[in-house]
Amino acid sequence: MxxxxxxxxxxxxxxxxxxxxxxxxxxxxxxxxxxxxxxxxxxxxxxxSAKNVVQVAVGSKDHTTLVTALKAADLVDALSNAGPFTVFAPTNAAFDKLPAGTVDGLLKPEKKDALTDILQYHVSVGVFKEDMLQDGQVIGQVNGGNISISKKDGKIMVNGTANVIAAIPASNGIVYVIDQVLLPPPAQK
Incomplete structure (x- = not known):
């Protein structure tokens, strides 16, 4: 032995x-x-392994502005973690719809808090797959705000303005490509 x-x-x-x-x-x-x-x-x-939500954005030529904003707000590591996350990812064209100078202004170091608030308004903790999203559903976001989902004829909208163009599964959640930047409502006093 x-x-x-x-x-x-x-x-x-x-x-x-x-x-x-x-x-x-x-x-x-x-x-x-x-x-x-x-x-x-x-x-x-x-x-x-499957790409996480940040890697999905980094791999998309239509999300370079979002990736730049995530880096400026120091959110890349947070969104690379296990999650799970549901991310509503505005395209470059969505950022282009904002008033001239808005994105450049938000990327300045002194605007980091405002940028972080906006970006966190695009993220939910948890995975909300397409079949889970219901018309009139309200979802809490990481920044403390809420978004509302509308669903009609199989089409999904966020806050009545942003159309969901695509849904991309990720290792730590799901990414919904949207055609508008979601702006959090002003803080109530």
């Missing part, structure tokens, strides 16, 4: 030694490595 244990133990050590001496480059950065370098969840590289 003792001899069998020694053989198994020796085999395990040899296997470990051989695998540690492999010349193969790692394909991913572990969460521990990311944490030790001070980088957040967004620094973890994983080319094999």
């Amino acid at each position: 003792k001899r069998e244990f020694k053989i198994i133990f020796t085999a395990a050590i040899l296997t470990l030694a051989v695998s540690c001496n492999s010349n193969e480059e790692p394909k991913t950065v572990s969460p521990e490595t990311a944490a030790n370098t001070g980088a957040g969840q967004s620094a973890v590289q994983d080319d094999q």
